[in-house]
């Protein structure tokens with residue numbers, strides 16, 4: 001019989017059902033989120049649905065004057081919100097949520113120096129074509145393009161590549177509104193201490209309105225994706241990181257394989273990406289977990305069978321169509337950034353812990369490289385890093401798995417992604433960030449009454 005991979009998985013699943021074998025599935029693990037008291041307020045929730053709140057005011061000012069009046073007059077806490085793609089409780093408040101969606105688009109540019117000034121509320125996806133049209137390219141992009149510029153800088157959002165730094169490292173100037181209602185301009189030459197603090201600041205110093213980026217010449221890229229046996233692949237992962245502009249891989253749990261992606265500059269003709277099969281692949285892994293979570297050896301064997309022989313894919317296009325992908329399946333995520341030389345050893349420990357203790361997990365482990373930078377709260381501050389991310393289906397309880405993995409990251413001096421789930425607090429951060437107290441000083445000067453601090457940020461900053 002000639003079965004496709006999906007048929008193979010389905011038939012294995014139905015075989016289990018027909019035999020009356022026990023199922024361990026999403027239903028058994030599903031958690032119900034409570035929705036709080038019903039009010040006239042407009043609810044807010046993040047992309048994964050984990051973070052929710054019922055703010056008294058949700059506002060989207062159209063001008064700087066309107067924003068200034070709002071921030072000055074707002075009673076209680078003010079939290080800037082963007083695309084809501086952070087997993088952590090950075091935004092929730094009962095008071096005021098302010099969106100900068102009307103502060104977007106390309107405002108001006110310097111063609112000779114490849115610099116561009118943009119509205120801080122621009123989504124990454126919306127600036128690709130305009131930047132390309134003026135001959136500029138972002139040096140790197142994260143896995144998706146739904147985030148805004150301000151949201152990305154605020155949490156240290158990054159892509160992957162040994163020589164490529166996170167998005168905030170390409171900032172050369174920034175404007176933001178302080179708690180007092182003053183427009184602060186900062187750069188390496190103007191208010192430089194504030195600039196060092198503000199580039200990654202979790203929306204705690206004020207509301208970013210404009211940013212200026214140092215870009216690269218517009219470029220065409222080739223994306224290559226393939227699967228490879230994890231053992232020999234890990235032996236050459238470091239070399240692949242050296243040899244390619246952008247390099248990442250996913251270890252597929254309960255399998256012997258990694259899914260690898262490289263991105264490099266090219267002059268080849270365009271081969272568009274089309275619709276990605278990644279989401280189908282994820283649902284196949286979920287089906288295997290649902291049906292065979294109780295039988296790891298069979299799960300491993302069938303997963304390998306389904307993956308083996310996956311064809312190499314190559315696509316060529318403009319940078320902004322090649323870097324980001326579509327992520328339609330919702331999940332919660334934890335990601336830590338570790339000293340680069342320890343990354344592979346940590347990954348091996350995480351793989352073992354996952355496969356010994358967490359048969360409920362089917363999401364692959366993501367492994368990336370990020371170059372160091374000098375923003376005070378950058379997770380990559382003076383440290384070339386490897387980033388290891390673990391994911392859990394949004395309807396299922398992520399806490400037991402994330403707790404196991406977070407303990408491993410702690411032993412490796414990992415710094416958590418500010419926008420993703422972690423349980424660390426001010427005392428931990430004081431030890432992890434050399435410029436922690438300098439940042440706290442700038443924050444206390446700019447916002448002495450904690451106008452921008454919600455419950456989560458009070459815990460982060462120990463206020």
Ligand SMILES: Cc1cc2nc3c(=O)[nH]c(=O)nc-3n(C[C@H](O)[C@H](O)[C@H](O)COP(=O)(O)OP(=O)(O)OC[C@H]3O[C@@H](n4cnc5c(N)ncnc54)[C@H](O)[C@@H]3O)c2cc1C
Pocket residue numbers: 047079080081082083084085086087090091100120121142143144146147148149150151152153154155156157158159202203204206207208209327417419420
């Ligand atoms: C599917 C998915 C894929 C992802 N992929 C990656 C990835 O590849 N790499 C990576 O590093 N991260 C990734 N993330 C995490 C994401 O990039 C960050 O959490 C990012 O901060 C989200 O940006 P946002 O625009 O949605 O901002 P929000 O989540 O809405 O806000 C994030 C922070 O920015 C602050 N903020 C927003 N606007 C302003 C403003 N105008 N002024 C001041 N502060 C502001 C908020 O107060 C908050 O503290 C991913 C998330 C998801 C859901």
